[in-house]
Amino acid sequence: MIIVLKDGTTKEQIILFKAALEEKYSVTVNTWHGVGSTVLGLIGDTTAIDEDWINAQEIVDNVKRVQEPYKKANRKFHPDNTVIELPTGQKIGDGSLCIMAGPCSVESEEQINFIAERVKTAGASFLRGGAFKPRTSPYSFQGLKSEGLDLLKGARKATGLPIVTEIMSTAHIDMFEGVDIIQVGARNMQNFELLKQLGKTNKPILLKRGLSSTIEEWIMSAEYIMAGGNDNVILCERGIRTFETATRNTLDLSAVPIVKKLTHLPVIVDPSHATGKESLVQQMSLAAVASGADGLMIEVHNDPRHALSDGAQSLTPDQFDILAQKAFALKKAYDEING
Amino acid sequence: MIIVLKDGTTKEQIILFKAALEEKYSVTVNTWHGVGSTVLGLIGDTTAIDEDWINAQEIVDNVKRVQEPYKKANRKFHPDNTVIELPTGQKIGDGSLCIMAGPCSVESEEQINFIAERVKTAGASFLRGGAFKPRTSPYSFQGLKSEGLDLLKGARKATGLPIVTEIMSTAHIDMFEGVDIIQVGARNMQNFELLKQLGKTNKPILLKRGLSSTIEEWIMSAEYIMAGGNDNVILCERGIRTFETATRNTLDLSAVPIVKKLTHLPVIVDPSHATGKESLVQQMSLAAVASGADGLMIEVHNDPRHALSDGAQSLTPDQFDILAQKAFALKKAYDEING
Amino acid sequence: MIIVLKDGTTKEQIILFKAALEEKYSVTVNTWHGVGSTVLGLIGDTTAIDEDWINAQEIVDNVKRVQEPYKKANRKFHPDNTVIELPTGQKIGDGSLCIMAGPCSVESEEQINFIAERVKTAGASFLRGGAFKPRTSPYSFQGLKSEGLDLLKGARKATGLPIVTEIMSTAHIDMFEGVDIIQVGARNMQNFELLKQLGKTNKPILLKRGLSSTIEEWIMSAEYIMAGGNDNVILCERGIRTFETATRNTLDLSAVPIVKKLTHLPVIVDPSHATGKESLVQQMSLAAVASGADGLMIEVHNDPRHALSDGAQSLTPDQFDILAQKAFALKKAYDEING
């Protein structure tokens, strides 16, 4: 961490500030005096240093972090890729393309079982489906809740596909005991109390990027979970909010290689929520594969026109068959090319 | 709600769709046939209609909402201003300028009592202070938690100032029983489970705008609380995330007159979090007053350079004295001018 | 175009407004009366209708465009792909992958000739290079100007590669007579006087998307050129400005399939300017190919560390060899998969 002090800072002020830094944090402080300005360099573990606190000091002009503010998620300290492996054998981050597919909302036993069979046949290795639904309006369908979880478990039993579903409150953690991968949605990416509680479980957590989260903030939310002791975090890029209105969100595929460089965690892409349009999902799935993603999360509905949520972005099972076939084929070519 | 159907939609499809709409929602559907396109107009309460569902229909080209998607917060159905009145007499939204002030974090009994006395003397009518702190990093100070709440109550006893403090989890609602106004922070604006639980209380709720929330989404979050039965919502503009980096966020003062037109709820402004810079707080407080805000929320710290959080944007008590004096003076002039 | 009138609009006002619309524009106006609201539907060519003017009418609540506001660029009226073909035979938009490569700035004869040879060998079919450079600071290198154009022409002579270079002023149009493709940069995307002048030429124009332009605005700028009589427009996605700072801009690859659906124009992608980071260029080039782009524009410099501009995002010729090889290989696989 580099701290630039203001012009006119006195020697006494510098000595006192250095002492405060060394006492408050376990760091060594080096000083460099230029003409009219002084720069401090902090050596050691600066992860815990609060930039706000530094910035608030009267003598500080500005601060620049050199080290990343995260440790457990940092590839520097954990060079190998994290591979998430489920008891039933499915893997995420092992170099294969993992597809999670299913409806936005679980609606009925018939619906979820039918879709589960179809996405399994097409090559998906996980069943996704919402039981608790975050909706902008209190008057919209809020999900089947615990009944939805039971239906997901039923579909798992029928197909063998592990299930991924979203949690919305710390109060529901016990209810999610039987879930294979717990999803944290974009709107809860900085629900820190929830992240802390999930850090105490040993479940794989699928952490979606917040609508307006920087990549660093997203990794910091992964760090919250990992700091609690749970290293099983999967990151999911799902589009960010920008001025563009042609798509629901703007899919930021550059985030995939960046996150894979900065962290050792698997990264998947959700083109359904990112684009909000069924007609773009296949194309952006292929682009996601070529961006180096470890997997895809795709909304599939037996009857999108009658879906209780997000129908506009859901594929039919037939459309998903084609998408999966193309995505696996492109992944194969991609791997050969990148040898 | 206006629904534009795709070219080539058949009469049979239109009849079936109209029937589905009328059955699913309590609306009347009018049809207008143009050359090559058909438009449906829905009359009745369209609040509960799910645009996603409409958009997902194969025959639908696009949808336009004419009515706002909120009812309880809507000024159309509640023309008079909502005035929040505390049992101890303080009012928000009655035409006066309400100032809430205090430290970002409660740090000690001495600190909070000293600041409480000072801001009261300066004219603040509420004491703000964080006991549970949402921090980007798990390694930053997370607040004094329940001890912090106790210290706030102590300061209230000493000064008579009601207290405003942030809640971060549904698990803490009981703990907040003794708090006068419960704050929902920007990161939890769409923590819908929390909003629902707060809707079951009768506490005034201060709802901060999310970092990337549209004004409509913000009002919909107020609607969540109100739909649960709690009409005591105060909205707080605190800056949105944009590309500009000169300020922490971009303060959107246009939101003040817009929200006051669309809803009947009081709106206050937090220039401390919006700008992130002590040097801008006074100026933007005055601008907020002139934008028609019902109040201000200001961070004040006895010793900003040693604050455990957000020191860079905190004012000293002396700076706050000047700000409060100027803000009340400007409010007086503003009221005279606007007669 | 659908116009929703305000509650309380009188019959007389509606009659007068309809007459005004029909007189002012060549449209037929249909009226639909709902309970408490009236909707007008405009049939005919609404391209020329000014939404601002409609919105300004006292009786108008809001307006919704159903038709796109562009004609010449619209795929509806021109279903076949536009293929740009140069006199020397190179094609853009014919289904092949077109790569334009070269330095950000032309710096010397030796430099440009060396790079031109290398990118040609690697498979590029166009040489890019800046002679006039838009720089944020007046104190930064502004390009070799007309000398730079001469050097580009020399490199073309030596290699046979047609040249692409940016124009910054209408005053330079004559000077660009010998250029094969004239580039309009992001900052000039809405320099409408320049677009009009370029519409009078018969040169292919490479139109970069503005930093904060919506896809519709970008297409409207293409429409400016085409309205002048020049149909040879190539669109280039180069990233948009968002809150994310990990990349220079946010590459919006969803724009590729969207633009290809809405228009008949070729679309290429510039991952160099989008990401601003050499380490991301190859990965995002592959993602661009898989998004369906017609081509790539890549910055290549013999010695990026000594480049006079944009060195941080330039590839070495060796890096470019690998990129081109992988991009063509992926394009081949992509075409087979999409058969």
Next chain:
Amino acid sequence: MIIVLKDGTTKEQIILFKAALEEKYSVTVNTWHGVGSTVLGLIGDTTAIDEDWINAQEIVDNVKRVQEPYKKANRKFHPDNTVIELPTGQKIGDGSLCIMAGPCSVESEEQINFIAERVKTAGASFLRGGAFKPRTSPYSFQGLKSEGLDLLKGARKATGLPIVTEIMSTAHIDMFEGVDIIQVGARNMQNFELLKQLGKTNKPILLKRGLSSTIEEWIMSAEYIMAGGNDNVILCERGIRTFETATRNTLDLSAVPIVKKLTHLPVIVDPSHATGKESLVQQMSLAAVASGADGLMIEVHNDPRHALSDGAQSLTPDQFDILAQKAFALKKAYDEING
């Protein structure tokens, strides 16, 4: 300027890089060696240093500018406020509130003369009006062009109000000889060729902030004009592009105190273009005054419903009378309060 070098940089590399820096720019380079990292500090005039070039060096990890990249606009080197004074005596930046008002587009002699009289009577000291209009669509009204300039001059003759109007091309500079203040619109803020040419005139230039320009980029565009020798620059905040759609743009009033701190130039605010809604203009004008702005630019039209452009945001002369009266009254109170 602080340059952080990568881990593992050798002594030889550092020596060579320092020599290159000192030769290329007139700076002194100081070195500070930490554990595992080296930091260079550059002393001297770093304005001309190209961050891109620094970042492109292989041994550079990152760069931090300590000094601002502008000189002529910088308040550090020019502590006193710049006051723009016209030959006819009107001043901008002298502490008074300057109001520029008039129609978006000049439409006819009768229109412009009528509006000019009305805004003069209400207290405006400048007449604004567009003769060349930047329109998103080539099919929208493009302004009366040179005829519009003549009509503006006629209105000036009739009222004595100096005129402010927008230039769109370097080709028109001679035509603008008779204009009092030349406006550069948001879309041309980075039309660097235009800025350079305007730098060679001695006219006051009103420089609007670009839709997605940072404050620093905006000041750099002012620096372009000033670097050419023309110090008469007035900055105009007119809203930035964000995700919010309730307003046409998001008015960034924090920019006013920031720009006034960083530069010595006058800053005015255009709430008409920022909000795009007549109903918000008065309120945001008052907020702008309280943010410390030197002036306002307001769209006024005799008959907004029939305006050829931007009618939705134009005030009637009667509405403007009230706005001006309130704005001057608030300015008076503001000045007394800030004594």
